[in-house]
Amino acid sequence: MEDTIQSVERSFELIDALLELDGAGVTELAEHLNISASGTYKHLTTLRELGYLEKRDGTYEVSYELFSFGARVRRREPLYEVGREPLDQLARVTYTRTNLYVRERQHAVCLYSTFGGQDGSTESTEGRAIALEDSAVGRVMRSHGENRDVPREWADGPESGLTVVDDHQVGIETEDERRRIAVEIGGSDRVRGSIEVLAPIDQIEGRLVDEDILSMMVSTAETIESRL
Helix, strand or coil: CCCCCHHHHHHHHHHHHHHHHCCECHHHHHHHHCCCHHHHHHHHHHHHHCCCEEEECCEEEECCHHHHHHHHHHHCCHHHHHHHHHHHHHHHHHCCEEEEEEEECCEEEEEEEEECCCCCCCCCCCCCEEEHHHCHHHHHHHCCCCCCCCCCCCCCCCCCCEEEECCEEEEEEEECCEEEEEEEEECCCCEEEEEEEEEEHHHHHHHHHHCHHHHHHHHHHHHHHHHC
């Protein structure tokens, strides 16, 4: 990297590693990052003094101070403020896990996640960041404004690529016996985000043919767009 401060980079590497390891001691963290134990200790001590880490029985963990940063960043995002109520309603009528994503650089970041009751998991994906090319939610945002002449039918089956429904990019993928459907939230000149519905394949399969879930998702996207 050019024009960066190495000590700052190292601090964030330590924080990422602590999250990945779910907490660690000095020796474990140093070995994980292949850096000296003395340097690791200094960074950890500094981050703890600043309030970004906690230490319990020799194990360092990320503190809630970083959570407060994320919460403040999320509150300033208009998509989060206007999208929660329509997303809650969509989750209730589809009985699914429903997520709201925003684009940040080359990633899709989950701003909000709500649960309608039948996706087999209550695990929230809030805060999750995924590369645009690695998921349907990212691909519909990356392709905003493209392929508007794509027919409504899926070209090679619902597991592949994108289509357009009522001028909204739609993507679909299958993962661990569950189906993810994503619909873009557009603006006049740029994509604002995307909606994702996640449910077991057997719950969505028949309903996808009738396009009722897609219609509800597009309607939700249009409601959010009208409020931005």
